[in-house]
Amino acid sequence: MTLPLLLALPWLLLPVLAAVFVRRRPALEECNAAADGDAPRVSVIVPARNEALNVEACLRSLRASSYPRLEIILVDDGSTDGTGDVARRAAEGDPRVRIIESDPLPAGWFGKAWACEQGVRAANGELLAFADADVIAAPELVGRSVGVMRARGAALLSAMPHQVLGGFWERVVMAQVGMLFLARYPDPERVNRSPRTRDKIALGGYILIRRDAYEAAGGHRAVRHEVSEDMALAQRFHALGHRTLLVSADRFLRVRMYRSLAEIVEGWSKNLALSSRRTAAGALAGAVPWLLLAGIFFFWLLPPLVLLRGALGMVGWPWVPAAAVAQAAATAFWAAMYRRDGHNPFYALLVPLGALVMCGIVMRSLARGGRVRWKGREYGAMEPTG
Incomplete structure (x- = not known):
């Protein structure tokens, strides 16, 4: 069995690699906010397009903030589903909240x-x-994000939320997205320490920025052509010498990004290929989406495919026993990951299905080139101007 075990070694090493490299530090609970008298005024800006299903819960959670100097501005970005009306009802009676209508794009x-x-x-x-x-x-x-930002001397802080996976396809496919993120960014502190611009990332769910640094960097105008404006903003900040900070906020921030397979496919098709290219430099950047595709196929689809071919009598020793060991190791690894995040570990048996869908999403994103379709809008390939 020595040869099959050697062939299955990449899968057997998965828990070791996770234990060594995956970290959840720094975390927001490491630092509290400054005293009330010294607390800077914070403006929370919520861009919203066709978010009627989510916006009430979001605004109510922000209104419940314990931070003493807070204003909340929701920008209704041409919604057609009544987002603005839901937001106004959720904000009623709270002078800290303003709902504004977006000008034409x-x-x-x-x-x-x-x-x-x-x-x-x-x-x-x-x-x-x-x-x-x-x-x-x-x-x-x-309050905690303000405290951590000030304690670490950062100009931009981005919080990693707890991903809420409520339905079948979320648990099968979004888990694959999370694994891709962990593979590239296993340790927030390494992201924070890295001197390379391409290693920097911000997550649009929650970003806190010093206004003076934001204006010096050109604000969102400087990244207006970017589909992943959050990542582009963090990389621009770093390139201009402003410190960026990525923190874990599992206890303080939750997000449920998509609720159906169609939403997952459309949501990640819009920017997966484009965003992944920003994580590498030079000629390698164009190859990154293909490397993602190869990695998904190799780790999560190759072993079951070999076992299937073995069942059909098309392959034998040492590939079938190696694939059996690899599949067992992969399933055990995913079961532990699902259990860690509070989900039924039996979803680990569906990892090949999730991987197959994820491969389709990557290929769909690649096929779109620079074109983006999202929430009823079509964007062609855009280049920075001015």
């Missing part, structure tokens, strides 16, 4: 960046927080 802008830009124009805060309409914030989120 100018040429050369992606919708979210344009909504954020307008929110900033209406904001009064020394610190700007950008929160997606599908997040639920704990009362301590803003």
Whole structure:
């Protein structure tokens, strides 16, 4: 059995690699906010397009914030599902909350960046927080993120949320997305220490920024052509010498990004290939989506395919026993990951299905080239101008 075990070694090493490299530090609970008298004013800007299902819970969670100097600005970005009406009902009676209607989208802008830009124009805060309409914030989120930002001397802080996986396809496919993220960013502190711009990332669910640094970096206008404006903003900050910080916020921030297979496919098709290219430099950047595809296939689809071919009598020793060991190791690894995140470990048996869907998403994203379709809008390939 020595040869099959050697062939299965990459899968047998998965838990070891996870134990060595995957970290959840720094975490927001490491530092509290400054005293009330010294607390800077924070403007929380929520860009929202067709978020009627999520926006009430989001606004109510932000209204429950324990932070003493807070304003909340929701920008209704041309919604057609009544998002603005739901938001106004959720904000009723709270003078800290304003709902503003977005101006028409100018040429050369992606919708979210344009909504954020307008929110900033209406904001009064020394610190700007950008929160997606599908997040639920704990009362301590803003205060703790302000405290950590100031303690670490950062100009931009991005919080890694707890992913809520509510349905079958979320648990089968979104888990694959999470694994891709962990493979590239296993340790937030390594991201924070890295001197390379391509290693920097921000997650749009919640980003806190010093206003002076934001304006010096050109704000969202400087990344208006980027479909992943959050990552582009973090990389621009770093390139200009501003410190960025990625923190774990599992206890203080939750997000449920998508609720159906169709939403998952459409959501990740829009930017997976484009965003992944920003994580590498030079000629390698164009190869990154293909490397993602190869990695998904190799780790999660190859062993069951070999076992299937073995069952049909098409392959034998040592490939079938090696594939059996690899599949057992992969299933055990995923079962532990699902259990860690509070999900039924039996979903590990469906990993090949999730991997197959994920391969389709990567290929769909690649096929789109620079074209983006999202929430009823079509964007062609955009280049920075001015």
